[in-house]
Amino acid sequence: MKTRSAKKSLILQEAAKLFREKGFGGTSMRDLAEKVGIEAASMYNHIRSKDEILEEICFGVGRKYDEQLSEIERQEISYPSKLELLIAFHVQMIIEDGAAVSVLNNDWKFLSAEKMTEFKTMRKEYEKHFAALLKQGMEQGFFKPMNVSIALFTILSALRWVELWYKPSRGVSKEDLAKDISALLMNGIKA
Amino acid sequence: MKTRSAKKSLILQEAAKLFREKGFGGTSMRDLAEKVGIEAASMYNHIRSKDEILEEICFGVGRKYDEQLSEIERQEISYPSKLELLIAFHVQMIIEDGAAVSVLNNDWKFLSAEKMTEFKTMRKEYEKHFAALLKQGMEQGFFKPMNVSIALFTILSALRWVELWYKPSRGVSKEDLAKDISALLMNGIKA
């Protein structure tokens, strides 16, 4: 049970890296096996199928987002503070587990029909809670009154670029990064 | 020459739609041929290879972005106006040719090694010009002084979501959409 799940974790971790690089369809089980250090067939002692790998990555990281959002909702702080915490969390996730986040964002469309439905439901739920946070912030006068959907997706999308761009080598700490993105989204670019 | 390039255009157009749905690797030449209405082998009377399809889409739409950015740079208007025009153009491209934009954004990594280098150069050049626009706007006091890279990528990424989200059915005109996104990026969300 200990060694087994360690090897499975390794498979999932290497899979996430390869999926990010070459996409789900572009990654073969033989590619993956080579990274893991065993033969392709041997992986089937640890996983049921290639699809299962994708599912575990997508729903594993998805659950983390859900849990953190719930945690933030629970806290008794202002809405701008909640939004800042959420932005910081998104940045942190990308920096600490960027490959898995990339799979969540880009490869969910290769999930089987049923799992894809489940995934979309999960994502829609997340967006609904995020939107509620923005809406309540507007109603209480902390945020400008505006189209909530547009605000939501503009913010979510702005956060996604970190995954495409961030490299530890660039010498920007994740705290600074989160702070600068927060500042732009909160206060805009116009002087 | 006339009929031929019309069929080739159809192939490129259907390919873009399929690549957006299922990715480059997930789309087979037989899938594509069915959409075009001919046999897979027959497509080779019009195109050289699957790779060529990807290249034509990526560089075709890339060139449009370059040309429009040059056009905006040439105009004698304020930097906030330039940025607004550029934002509106990005929104318009996605609405009018979303499939091709999606391929540009997501499938460029399946370009051959040499074409990928060329593509990255093109993209870097675009980003350089976009960044210069922001930087000059800051220096002249129109924009807040801030990290130019972070501003650039936050804006570019915020624009990308339109492709993931926009459906003509939602009843938001492209003008309103562009205006609302501009407003958030320019002035922020905080009241």
Next chain:
DNA sequence: TGAACTAACTAACGTTTGTTAGTATTTGTA
């Protein structure tokens, strides 16, 4: 010691892949 379990291996399976060869059919032009 020996039975049960784990996790690796090789070999092979049936499909699907992009692409080519060779041939027929349609289309435009003289």
Next chain:
DNA sequence: TACAAATACTAACAAACGTTAGTTAGTTCA
């Protein structure tokens, strides 16, 4: 109407795909 070019077809290719079968070596524990 006839010739040529363009464009479609069928058949097949070698390679790569995910996965299964069958086997072997090593570990755990009664």
